[in-house]
Amino acid sequence: MNKITTNSESQTESWAGNFAKGLKPGDVVALEGDLGAGKTVVCKGICKGFGFEGLVNSPSYAIVHEYPNEPPIYHLDLYRLKNANDLYDIGIELYIASKGITLIEWPSMAGNFPLNITHRIAIKIINESEREISEFK
Ligand SMILES: Nc1ncnc2c1ncn2[C@@H]1O[C@H](COP(=O)(O)OP(=O)(O)OP(=O)(O)O)[C@@H](O)[C@H]1O
Ligand SMILES: [Mg+2]
Numbered sequence: 001m002n003k004i005t006t007n008s009e010s011q012t013e014s015w016a017g018n019f020a021k022g023l024k025p026g027d028v029v030a031l032e033g034d035l036g037a038g039k040t041v042v043c044k045g046i047c048k049g050f051g052f053e054g055l056v057n058s059p060s061y062a063i064v065h066e067y068p069n070e071p072p073i074y075h076l077d078l079y080r081l082k083n084a085n086d087l088y089d090i091g092i093e094l095y096i097a098s099k100g101i102t103l104i105e106w107p108s109m110a111g112n113f114p115l116n117i118t119h120r121i122a123i124k125i126i127n128e129s130e131r132e133i134s135e136f137k
Contacts, residue, residue, distance in 0.1 A: 001134055001135065001136050002102070002134070002135040003128055003132065003133070003134045003135075004132075004133050005126065005130060005131065005132050005133070006130070006131050006133060007129055008129055009038070009041050009066070012041045012042060012045065012123075012131055012133065013036050013041055013042075013044055013045035013048070014043040014045060015042075015045065015133060016041070016043070016045025016046045016048075017045045017046070017048050017049035018049070018051065019042075019045070019046065019121075019135065020025070020045070020046040020048075020049025020050055020051060022119075023046070023050075023101055023119070024116075025071040025099040025100065025101065025127070026098070026099050026100075027101055027102070027118045027119060028096050028102040028104065028115060028116050028117050028118050028119070029046070029101070029102065029103050029104065029107075029117070029118070029120075030104050030115065030117045030119070030120045031043070031104065031105050031121050032059045032104065032106075032107065032108065032123070032124070033037060033109070033122060033123035033124065033125070034125060036125070036126050037124070037131065038122060038123045038131050038133075039105045039106075039121075040056070040057065040058045040077075040105065041119060042070040042123070042133075043056055043075055043100040043103045043105070044056040044103070046073075046103060047067060047069070047073055047075075050069055050071065050073060050101065051069065051070075052068075052069040052073060056069075056075065058077045058079075058105065058137070059075055059076065059077045059123060060077050060079055061080065061109050062079055063076060063077065063078065063081065063086075063090050064071045064076045064077075064090050064095070067068040071099060071100050071101055072098070072099075072100035072101070073100060073101045073102075073103065074098070074100050074101070074102045075103045075105075076090075076095070076101065076102065076103065076104045076105065076108065077104075077105040077106060078104065078105065078106040078108075078109035078110055079105065079106040079108070079109060081106075081109045081110070084109075084110050084111040084112070084113040087110060087113055088109070091127040092113075092115075096115060096116045097116075104117075118137075119135070119136070119137060120135075120137075121133060121134070121135055121136075122134045122136070
């Protein structure tokens with residue numbers, strides 16, 4: 001396990017860009033942490049790390065955003081998921097079995113659904129500007 005502390009959004013974003021270098025097509029990254037912890041900031045950094053310069057934001061209502069990139073990036077936010085079975089409706093099996101990079105905010109909402117997570121990131125809010133980021137493999 002790796003643990004670091006960041007002091008700003010941009011520091012978290014650049015940490016994530018560096019973290020992305022360790023990812024390969026097919027990987028599934030779970031992002032845990034309270035509301036406003038910085039999960040989406042990490043997703044932005046990972047996308048930038050893969051060269052995607054477009055808009056990255058929480059797909060709360062849509063559940064999933066697909067970013068056109070090589071490799072493709074699938075950004076899921078399960079916060080508003082009502083039932084783990086709804087994951088079949090959004091086609092999650094295709095994402096997690098694909099050669100893209102899948103990023104999942106609020107993975108706990110999937111219950112026992114097998115997400116095939118390869119990397120886990122947990123973000124803890126220390127104060128307004130500090131975050132403790134733990135990385136598990
Ligand atoms: N060190 C830091 N790292 C990341 N974000 C920070 C940091 N300090 C302050 N912030 C702020 O925390 C917020 C993080 O928002 P973000 O949308 O990434 O959270 P989230 O975990 O995705 O929340 P949600 O569960 O609502 O999707 C931003 O407003 C950002 O500016
Ligand atoms: Mg978010």
